[in-house]
Amino acid sequence: MTLVDYLPIALMIILAVGFCVVMLLLSWRVGPRNPTPEKLAPYECGIVPLQDPVERFPVKFYMVAMLFVIFDVELIFLFAWAVNFESFGWAGIGAMAIFVALLVETLVYVWKRGALDWNVARRLRNRRVVAPDPAEKAA
Amino acid sequence: MNFWLELLLKLALILAVMLPGALVVIFGELKISAHMQSRIGPYFAGGRYGWAQPLADGLKFMQKEDLVPAAADSMVFRLAPYIVLMGTLATYVIIPFGPDLVVENLDLGLFYLLAVSSLTTLGVLMAGWSSGNKYSMIGGLRAAAQLIAYELPLVLAAVAVAVQAGTLSLNGIVASQAETVFTIGGFDVALPFVLKGQIIGFLIFVTAGLAELSRIPFDMPIAESELTMGYLTEYSGLRFTMFFLGEYAGMVAMAAIVSTLFLGGYYLPFVDADLLNVVGPLVLVAKVGLMCFLFIWIRWTFPRLREDQLQTLAWRWLIPAALVNIMLTGIAKVVL
Numbered sequence: 001m002t003l004v005d006y007l008p009i010a011l012m013i014i015l016a017v018g019f020c021v022v023m024l025l026l027s028w029r030v031g032p033r034n035p036t037p038e039k040l041a042p043y044e045c046g047i048v049p050l051q052d053p054v055e056r057f058p059v060k061f062y063m064v065a066m067l068f069v070i071f072d073v074e075l076i077f078l079f080a081w082a083v084n085f086e087s088f089g090w091a092g093i094g095a096m097a098i099f100v101a102l103l104v105e106t107l108v109y110v111w112k113r114g115a116l117d118w119n120v121a122r123r124l125r126n127r128r129v130v131a132p133d134p135a136e137k138a139a
Numbered sequence: 140m141n142f143w144l145e146l147l148l149k150l151a152l153i154l155a156v157m158l159p160g161a162l163v164v165i166f167g168e169l170k171i172s173a174h175m176q177s178r179i180g181p182y183f184a185g186g187r188y189g190w191a192q193p194l195a196d197g198l199k200f201m202q203k204e205d206l207v208p209a210a211a212d213s214m215v216f217r218l219a220p221y222i223v224l225m226g227t228l229a230t231y232v233i234i235p236f237g238p239d240l241v242v243e244n245l246d247l248g249l250f251y252l253l254a255v256s257s258l259t260t261l262g263v264l265m266a267g268w269s270s271g272n273k274y275s276m277i278g279g280l281r282a283a284a285q286l287i288a289y290e291l292p293l294v295l296a297a298v299a300v301a302v303q304a305g306t307l308s309l310n311g312i313v314a315s316q317a318e319t320v321f322t323i324g325g326f327d328v329a330l331p332f333v334l335k336g337q338i339i340g341f342l343i344f345v346t347a348g349l350a351e352l353s354r355i356p357f358d359m360p361i362a363e364s365e366l367t368m369g370y371l372t373e374y375s376g377l378r379f380t381m382f383f384l385g386e387y388a389g390m391v392a393m394a395a396i397v398s399t400l401f402l403g404g405y406y407l408p409f410v411d412a413d414l415l416n417v418v419g420p421l422v423l424v425a426k427v428g429l430m431c432f433l434f435i436w437i438r439w440t441f442p443r444l445r446e447d448q449l450q451t452l453a454w455r456w457l458i459p460a461a462l463v464n465i466m467l468t469g470i471a472k473v474v475l
Contacts, residue, residue, distance in 0.1 A: 006245075009251075012153075
């Protein structure tokens with residue numbers, strides 16, 4: 001593996017960008033250019049926007065991103081292990097089982113702490129309307 | 140032949156096959172969805188069967204105004220479609236069409252796929268963030284959360300294939316699916332990975348792949364009924380077309396990857412290696428067509444998942460199942 005082997009990828013990316021540029025130039029040549037303030041306003045189905053785009057959004061999205069980083073690092077190690085699997089045998093399986101178990105433990109912990117539950121508050125509220133939960137009332 | 144000329148010819152050939160392939164899939168989606176809903180679908184452009192509809196759509200989009208909203212971050216807004224299309228087209232480089240018909244047989248093939256497919260996430264997030272629109276913002280965030288959550292089961296399912304094949308090179312993976320498993324009456328029978336113990340992996344991979352493509356039932360980022368068009372809301376004209384083309388080019392790429400990893404790729408039983416260079420592309424295209432049909436079929440069969448159901452499916456079901464699948468594959472490989 002030398003750097004030359006990655007040349008087609010660079011070329012492909014250049015071709016992709018070139019394709020887009022040519023198409024956009026064509027479109028620029030053919031299409032109209034007549035912007036008005038109404039066209040340039042944010043699209044809200046014809047209603048004048050009252051607020052800027054949300055600057056507050058559910059913290060769950062951050063949680064997903066953080067969990068992803070943890071598991072993505074795991075994946076990199078898994079790939080290195082998968083390629084050399086033949087030469088490791090049972091020892092490899094044991095080592096990887098311990099490593100994966102540690103990460104699964106993270107997942108279980110996060111799961112039990114409720115980080116994977118979306119909309120807990122709303123679900124509890126809805127449940128109360130339908131059928132009052134005695135245990136919850138006591139708490 | 141000149142090195143540069145050969146390389147450019149290969150790349151041009153791949154683009155010449157795959158981009159019209161995306162158009163064919165768009166047409167297939169129009170027609171198949173129409174028939175699944177007891178409609179006729181496009182019938183005007185290109186004669187009775189409406190085969191020219193995707194081309195006509197492209198030409199129409201080209202004549203539309205390319206708007207950049209005043210509230211948008213202009214530079215990021217303009218760049219986002221390039222990044223999406225770039226990430227998708229870059230996967231085509233390593234897909235093998237035959238034993239020798241591959242632009243570049245990277246040793247790190249599968250790993251490279253993981254790296255390149257992340258580019259799309261970046262483009263989508265850029266589009267959502269830069270549009271200066273609520274719908275785009277929410278759509279972009281949902282898309283990012285969904286794409287990264289489903290990347291894990293996707294890649295974990297691929298790791299099990301890597302364990303079984305013992306290589307990350309896509310050519311190597313196809314070659315290991317061409318190995319003889321048993322012999323019946325003088326015929327050597329080779330099985331693709333989906334029949335060689337990777338059936339769970341295949342199901343996980345296809346499910347996660349659909350989510351990576353943001354197709355129904357995993358289309359929360361776009362969710363027309365609540366977010367207009369999600370991160371695409373502010374895009375018009377050709378920039379919208381680039382996202383659209385990227386989506387279908389991505390579908391073809393995903394179908395090709397599924398075919399290569401699980402369905403034996405270009406390999407056809409009882410055909411020797413020399414002939415496989417001729418027949419291989421046809422076999423792969425047939426498998427890609429089959430997978431694309433499956434994707435379209437699923438789209439018109441299942442209702443959309445809610446955001447919490449979506450994340451639950453990824454974290455509580457697919458990722459543990461994929462980890463178990465890797466362990467089972469490993470144990471089976473050591474024992475057998």
